[in-house]
Amino acid sequence: MHLAGDFAGGLAVGVEYRPFDSELAPWIELIRKPAGGFCDRCRIIRQLVADAGIDAPDATILSAYRAAEVRTLEILRRNDVRAAIRAVAAALMQTGRLHGEEAAAIAGAHIAPGELSKPEI
Known part of the structure; x- marks a missing residue:
């Protein structure tokens, strides 16, 4: 991270x-x-x-x-990860601040929880 x-x-x-x-x-x-x-x-x-x-x-x-x-x-390099980063960044631009659970919920719309810890990635 x-x-x-x-x-x-x-x-x-x-x-x-x-x-x-x-x-x-x-x-x-x-x-x-x-x-x-x-x-x-x-x-x-x-x-x-x-x-x-x-x-x-x-x-x-x-x-x-x-x-x-x-x-x-x-x-x-993954498109879903880039989309999650863009979505979290956009939310930060609007609100100025996000809590971890808020950022996780936004990113979760693009990436399933735990998906990035899979060994095949």
């Missing part, structure tokens, strides 16, 4: 931004420090570091990031 946030910004202009390893390295270092950030990318890297271990080599963390990146982009 956090990774989708990092990538979804380019959807409107048809760009799939995939950062280079050298761009991700400072984020890994930031998370290894006790004062690491709480942005979407920080949360992604924090979870990957937690999964791999604080002393895991950067290559291990980057490999896990790339696997998540591929899965995320596969999901974001």
